[in-house]
Amino acid sequence: MDSMTTHVYKSGTGRTEFARVLIEMDAKKGKDSIELQYIDCMQQVRGTKIVKVEYDWKPKVCSYCHVFGHDFE
Known part of the structure; x- marks a missing residue:
């Protein structure tokens, strides 16, 4: 999570319009x-x-070939 989302989650206060979460x-x-x-x-x-x-x-x-950076064409 980004720092603002983490702060809101941990403190239980505040409001954000959206959250950014890194998912692999x-x-x-x-x-x-x-x-x-x-x-x-x-x-x-x-x-x-x-x-x-x-x-x-x-x-x-x-x-x-499923390699990033180019396409088949």
Whole structure:
């Protein structure tokens, strides 16, 4: 999470318009949405939410060799 999102989460106060969360995943399996789980201090799931994924930038990927930076054409 970015610093503002972390602060709001830890303090339980304030409000943000959006959160930035870094998620690592297989680049070949891009997703349109992910499921987030809210976990309390006892590691119990307190809720879940489906969140739309937006990409700031996506590199070209070759459909033949699956290498980033060029396409098959």
